[in-house]
Amino acid sequence: MPNSPSDRPRRITVQRRGPLLVEGPVEVELEDGTTVSSDRFRVALCTCRRSRRYPWCDTSHRDRPHQRDA
C-alpha cells in the first residue's frame, strides 16, 4: 500500500536497556519466515533475546539478582 503524503512516519522508540517500542498494529516476520501480528496500540519488541514470548518483550531484560527477598 503506497504511503499517502499525509502519513507521518511510524514512530519507533529505542532504549539501550529495554524493548523497542513500535506503534501498532504490527506484523513481525521471524527468521523462519513465519509471521506474528499484534494490534495493540503499541508493542514492545524484545532486543535482549531473552524473552520467552519472542519477538514480544516479557521484561526478561530486567536485572535478576540472586539472594534477595522480595
Place this chain on the structure above:
Amino acid sequence: MPHVSQEPRLPSARGPVSAAVAEYLRGSGPLPGHAEIADAAAYGDDLQLALYLCYELHYRGFDGVAPDLEWDPDLLRTRAAVEDRFLSALRADTAVHESVDAAIAELLVEPVDGSGVSHYLRKEGELWQVREYAAQRSLYHLKEADPHAWVLPRLWGRAKAGMAAVEFDEYGGGRADRVHAKLFADLMTDLGLDTTYGRYLDAACAELLATVNLMSLFGLHRSLRGALVGHFAAVEITSSPGSRRLAEAMRRTGAGPAAEFFYDEHVEADAVHEQVVRHEVIGGLLAEEPQLAADVTFGIDATGHVEDLLAARLLSEWRAGRSSLRSPVDMESPHIS
C-alpha cells in the same frame, strides 16, 4: 453468557462500623460514631469493609441501596473519617523511597529467588490455592482498570494520552470479548468460580479489601492524582513478571486455557504498559507538575505496602494448610480442561 444486571447484595458486617454503614445504606439505621471509627483497626476487617461499601457506590452499587446515596453528604462525611484512618496509617507505615526513580529502580529488579505470592503459586501452589487467589482478586479484576479511569480528567498532555491509551488496552481495545475484566471472568469459569460481580466480597480477607480500597482512595481524590499514577505504575511494572509466574501456576495446576490466557495476555500487555506508564504518564505528569513527585513515590510504595500485607496473610494461611477466605468457595460448575 447472559449478563447479570442485578447489583450485588450487601455483604455481612464485620464489626460495628461496617454494620452501621450497611444499615444506613439500607435506610434503617444511623451512621457509625466517631468513637467507633477511631477504635477500629486501620487495616482490619471492619474498617476496610466499611470503606469498601462507601466506595462501591461509585462503581456498581448494591441491591436495595438507593443510587443517590453515592453523594449523600452525611455518608461522605463518614467516608472521609474512615479514609482519614486508612490514609494516616498508610502514611505512617509506608517506607517511602527518596525519589520516584529510586522507587521504580527497585521495582525493576526481579530477584530470581523471590518469595511473593506469585513465586509461591508457581513453585508449589495447589489448585485450591489458585482458586482462592482468583476469588480474592476478583474484587479488583472484575472491575479491572475502573479505579484508574477516574484520574483521566485530572491529567493532560502526555500523561493523559498515555493513561488513556493504556486504559483503552485494558478495556480490550474496543472489543468486548477482550476487556480484561471479561478475560478474568473467563479465568474464573475455568476455575469453577461464580463470575457474578461482587460474589466473593463476603469471602475476601481484609488485606485484599485494602488493596482495592487503596485504588479507589487514590482514584476518587484529585488531590491524590500523583499517588494514583504511582500506584498504577507499580501495578504495571510488577505485573508482567508476576503474570508469567501465575501463568506457569495455571499451567502446572491444570487450571484451564482461559486461566492461562489471562496471565499470558498480561505478560505481554503489561510489558508495553510499563514503558508507557513510566515514560509518558509519570514523565508527562512530572514535567507538568513536578511538585507531585513525592505523591507519585508514595503511591508506588503504599501499593507495595498493602500488597506485602496481603502476601503475608495469604502465605501464612496457605503454609499452615488453612483457607485464606472468610467463607468457603463452592465449585460452581464442573471443571473441564
